[in-house]
Amino acid sequence: xxxxxxxxxxxxxxxxTAGCDTRVPLGRQAPPLRTIGVxxxxxxxxPAVPTNLPLMFAFGSIGRFVDxxxxxxxxxxxxxxxxxxxxxxxxxxTRHLTLALAEAGHRPVMMPIARFDLAFLAxxxxxxxxxxxxxxxxxxxxxxxxxxxxxxxxxxxxxxLVDPRxxxxxxxxxxxxxxxxxEAVPVAGPAEPRLAGEGxxxxxxxxxxxxxxxxxxxxxxxxxxxxxxxxxxxx
Numbered sequence: 001x002x003x004x005x006x007x008x009x010x011x012x013x014x015x016x017t018a019g020c021d022t023r024v025p026l027g028r029q030a031p032p033l034r035t036i037g038v039x040x041x042x043x044x045x046x047p048a049v050p051t052n053l054p055l056m057f058a059f060g061s062i063g064r065f066v067d068x069x070x071x072x073x074x075x076x077x078x079x080x081x082x083x084x085x086x087x088x089x090x091x092x093x094t095r096h097l098t099l100a101l102a103e104a105g106h107r108p109v110m111m112p113i114a115r116f117d118l119a120f121l122a123x124x125x126x127x128x129x130x131x132x133x134x135x136x137x138x139x140x141x142x143x144x145x146x147x148x149x150x151x152x153x154x155x156x157x158x159x160x161l162v163d164p165r166x167x168x169x170x171x172x173x174x175x176x177x178x179x180x181x182x183e184a185v186p187v188a189g190p191a192e193p194r195l196a197g198e199g200x201x202x203x204x205x206x207x208x209x210x211x212x213x214x215x216x217x218x219x220x221x222x223x224x225x226x227x228x229x230x231x232x233x234x235x
Contacts, residue, residue, distance in 0.1 A: 022171055023171060023173075024168050024169070024170055024171040024172070025170065025172065026169055026170040026172075026226060031130060031163060031169075032130065033106055033130050033131055033161075033227055034107055035106070035107045035109060035128070035129045035130050036101060036106050036107070036108050036109065036129060036130065036132075036133050037109050037127045037129035037131070037132045037133065038094075038098060038101070038108045038109065038110055038111060038133050038135075039111045039113050039121060039124060039125075039132060039133065039134050040094075040110075040111070040112050040114075040115055041090065041093055041094055041097065041115070041134075041135045041136070041137060042115040042117070042118050042119070042135070042136045042137070043089050043090040043093050043136075043137040043140075044089070044118060044137060044138055044139060044140065046075060046079045047075060047078045047079055047139075047141035047142075047212065048071075048075050048139045048140070048141045048143075049071060049074035049077075049142050049143070049151065050071050050139075050143055050178070050180065051067065051071065051143065051144050051145060051146055051147055052143070052144070052145045052178070052179055067147075070147055074201065075141065077201050077202060078141055078142070078201050078208070078212075081201060081205055081208055081209075082209065082212065084205070085205055085209050087209050087212065087213070089137070089140055089212070089216065092213055092216055092217075093135075093137055093140075093216045093220065094110075096216050096219075096220035096221075097133075097135065097220045097224075098110065099220070100217075100220040100221045100223065100224035101133075101224050101227075103224070104224040104225070104227065104228050105228070106224075106227070109129060111124070111125055111127060111132075113125060118138050119136065120158070120160050121134055124162065129164065130163070130164070131161050131162060131163050131164070131169060132162045132163075132164075133159070134159070134160040134161075134162070135157055135159050135160075135223070136158040136159075137155065137156070137157045137216070137219075138156050138157070138158060139154070139156040139178075139180075140154070140155040140156070140212060140215055140216055141153075141212060142195060142201075142208075142211060142212075143177055143180075148197060149195055149196050149197045150194045150195060150196055151194070151195040151197075152177045152190070152191070152194055152195075152211075153177065153189060153190050153193070153212060153214050153215035154176055154177040154178045154189055154215055155175070155176055155189070155215040155216055155218075155219040156173065156174070156175040156176075156178065156180070156181065157173070157174050157175075157219055157223070158171075158172070158173045159171070159172050159173070159174065159223060159226075161227070170226070170227075172185055172226075173185065174186075174219065174222060174223065174226075175187070176188060176189025176190075176215060176218060176219055176222070177189035177190070187219070187222040188218065189215060189218055190211070190214040190215060192211075193208075193211045195207075195208070
């Protein structure tokens with residue numbers, strides 16, 4: 001097999017050297033982003049239904065264990081509901097992301113590649129693009145301050161944008177409607193549907209699916225807006 005061109009090797013090396021927790025805001029170093037290579041996203045296989053309760057109160061060991069058990073049960077029920085409805089978060093996130101990029105004036109080019117974990121790729125396949133976009137959706141579902149609700153749709157995504165020479169233009173975490181993870185940048189999330197209690201996860205399938213999809217869709221729009229903001233700053 002012929003060796004990669006020099007700049008393609010740099011894509012692999014530059015991307016691999018930036019750790020997942022390193023923050024790189026998109027600023028004046030960003031080139032015009034006309035064609036974006038969207039590598040296959042990494043999306044959590046199951047949804048999450050956490051609360052912010054452990055962050056609001058001092059829990060003992062038993063309290064943290066009980067809260068974790070309740071969260072696991074809520075998440076399991078939501079996962080069953082989404083499976084029953086035929087909802088595939090990976091497919092929906094990919095669709096939302098490419099549509100949001102196109103509406104923002106970019107030309108997204110899908111670049112299929114195998115993903116094995118919720119981490120950025122170490123290298124990106126050769127392509128004639130202005131930048132590679134790597135997204136990792138670590139959490140999606142519903143979140144509430146307490147187990148009694150109300151539960152709001154939320155999503156958390158890690159984003160990396162790399163130019164063809166391997167320079168990381170953007171590396172950040174974004175979260176909507178939640179205060180986790182701590183290092184994530186909060187962005188606007190959907191205000192509806194607002195579920196009054198966890199019992200609704202099994203009572204109104206359409207509304208629950210609508211909420212999960214709204215969280216992913218709005219996160220994709222927020223990400224596209226971040227890229228547009230960076231391009232405006234560059235002018």
